[in-house]
Amino acid sequence: xxxxxxxxxxxxxxxxxxxxxxxxxxxxxxxxxxxxxxxxxxxxxxxxxxxxxxxxxxxxxxxxxxxxxxxxxxxxxxxxxxxxxxxxxxxxxxxxxxxxxxxxxxxxxxxxxxxxxxxxxxxxxxxxxxxxxxxxxxxxxxxxxxxxxxxxxxxxxxxxxxxxxxxxxxxxxxxxxxxxxxxxxxxxxxxxxxxxxxxxxxxxxxxxxxxxxxxxxxxxxxxxxxxxxxxxxxxxxxxxxxxxxxxxxxxxxxxxxxxxxxxxxxxxxxxxxxxxxxxxxxxxxxxxxxxxxxxxxxxxxxxxxxxxxxxxxxxxxxxxxxxxxxxxxxxxxxxxxxxxxxxxxxxxxxxxxxxxxxxxxxxxxxxxxxxxxxxxxxxxxxxxxxxxxxxxxxxxxxxxxxxxxxxxxxxxxxxxxxxxxxxxxxxxxxxxxxxxxxxxxxxxxxxxxxxxxxxxxxxxxxxxxx
Ligand code: BES
Ligand code: MN
Ligand code: MN
Numbered sequence: 001x002x003x004x005x006x007x008x009x010x011x012x013x014x015x016x017x018x019x020x021x022x023x024x025x026x027x028x029x030x031x032x033x034x035x036x037x038x039x040x041x042x043x044x045x046x047x048x049x050x051x052x053x054x055x056x057x058x059x060x061x062x063x064x065x066x067x068x069x070x071x072x073x074x075x076x077x078x079x080x081x082x083x084x085x086x087x088x089x090x091x092x093x094x095x096x097x098x099x100x101x102x103x104x105x106x107x108x109x110x111x112x113x114x115x116x117x118x119x120x121x122x123x124x125x126x127x128x129x130x131x132x133x134x135x136x137x138x139x140x141x142x143x144x145x146x147x148x149x150x151x152x153x154x155x156x157x158x159x160x161x162x163x164x165x166x167x168x169x170x171x172x173x174x175x176x177x178x179x180x181x182x183x184x185x186x187x188x189x190x191x192x193x194x195x196x197x198x199x200x201x202x203x204x205x206x207x208x209x210x211x212x213x214x215x216x217x218x219x220x221x222x223x224x225x226x227x228x229x230x231x232x233x234x235x236x237x238x239x240x241x242x243x244x245x246x247x248x249x250x251x252x253x254x255x256x257x258x259x260x261x262x263x264x265x266x267x268x269x270x271x272x273x274x275x276x277x278x279x280x281x282x283x284x285x286x287x288x289x290x291x292x293x294x295x296x297x298x299x300x301x302x303x304x305x306x307x308x309x310x311x312x313x314x315x316x317x318x319x320x321x322x323x324x325x326x327x328x329x330x331x332x333x334x335x336x337x338x339x340x341x342x343x344x345x346x347x348x349x350x351x352x353x354x355x356x357x358x359x360x361x362x363x364x365x366x367x368x369x370x371x372x373x374x375x376x377x378x379x380x381x382x383x384x385x386x387x388x389x390x391x392x393x394x395x396x397x398x399x400x401x402x403x404x405x406x407x408x409x410x411x412x413x414x415x416x417x418x419x420x421x422x423x424x425x426x427x428x429x430x431x432x433x434x435x436x437x438x439x440x441x442x443x444x445x446x447x448x449x450x451x452x453x454x455x456x457x458x459x460x461x462x463x464x465x466x
Pocket of ligand 1: 128129162163164165166189190191207371373405406407408409410435
């Protein structure tokens with residue numbers, strides 16, 4: 001650690017108990033963006049961040065949108081040319097906590113529990129993304145306390161709709177290009193390679209999310225009177241859904257793999273060197289067996305192959321006991337994870353066609369999109385990425401590695417498209433953090449090291465000339 005960072009690290013250590021208190025206060029706010037019943041609380045979380053960032057010395061603002069508010073904060077940095085300007089991004093919204101009965105403690109009452117790595121913070125949003133966005137906020141707070149100013153120019157953007165597909169993001173970026181343009185964007189919403197090995201994620205998958213309804217008879221029918229005589233929409237839909245994959249796990253949507261590029265020799269080698277422990281990874285999901293597209297390794301299938309998954313299905317009678325009925329309609333949510341070079345609009349069209357070409361007699365489809373985002377690769381030769389790698393390696397006394405992820409973050413593509421610069425995906429989550437699941441957690445150790453990493457990265461970024 002350099003001269004500027006070392007006293008800040010000491011400050012981070014001294015601040016840690018209060019940093020945890022502040023994170024707990026944020027975690028107590030149920031900012032569930034997908035559920036309109038929580039609109040007030042979602043706004044409350046935005047306001048919490050506005051107040052907190054203002055208290056550190058940022059010029060902070062809450063911006064109303066058609067959906068949930070955006071929070072921006074600015075710090076001018078030193079009065080010098082060539083100082084990098086970095087946009088930091090995180091999201092203050094969270095996924096719904098259900099099923100509630102599977103939580104060991106209430107999702108919005110953050111709790112410290114013992115873990116194999118020390119203590120972990122259990123709450124909805126602990127790692128995704130409140131705990132993670134607080135890592136850079138706490139780094140700024142400590143740096144400001146020690147030095148009275150930040151060594152680079154900083155803009156912060158906190159979003160409240162990431163978990164619902166970021167519908168207001170593109171219009172917001174379009175309308176605020178000047179305010180948000182920077183040299184690079186640091187996104188703190190991904191994971192590490194393992195608890196001891198820091199990582200920068202250089203590929204993210206994209207997403208095409210659809211809701212499909214199949215409508216059949218004019219009303220629910222007695223299954224004895226009509227069964228055998230007319231189409232049952234649930235029978236018909238499940239038949240169609242079963243055709244999405246063949247027995248080898250290969251997606252059967254026409255043209256699905258057309259634009260997928262093979263991995264380079266170099267990437268294959270680099271990924272092999274990571275030493276992926278498949279057994280340990282599968283254990284985080286309670287499995288012993290992997291499954292998926294034949295002919296590709298598990299890491300490849302997660303990071304560089306597209307997928308299609310049924311995320312939900314409902315219709316007919318699902319209550320207690322037996323009700324002999326043929327439901328009038330059935331619905332499902334089907335999503336595809338995309339990889340680099342696939343066109344999300346094209347895949348959405350092919351998926352629509354796939355259903356349309358299989359329309360059962362007398363039935364009708366309704367197909368709706370719940371958001372589309374492209375896959376992303378970020379260049380690995382930028383000076384900002386090199387600086388961040390250095391800061392991470394210093395903090396962990398271990399080389400940082402470059403990894404992929406199967407998840408998606410719409411902002412990264414939007415920034416590239418609308419503002420014209422790339423992102424750096426730096427995160428401190430672990431595979432077993434139960435993201436989007438009951439008992440989501442963030443390791444205390446990851447929180448603390450995340451803050452310290454951002455301090456070291458700040459120092460390294462200040463040495464890059466923009
Ligand atoms: N933070 C995640 C994405 C992620 C998950 C990155 C795991 C790395 C590892 C993000 O909040 C998320 O859940 N994204 C959604 C996007 C969707 C709602 C558009 C996803 O990937 O499902
Ligand atoms: Mn997230
Ligand atoms: Mn998420």
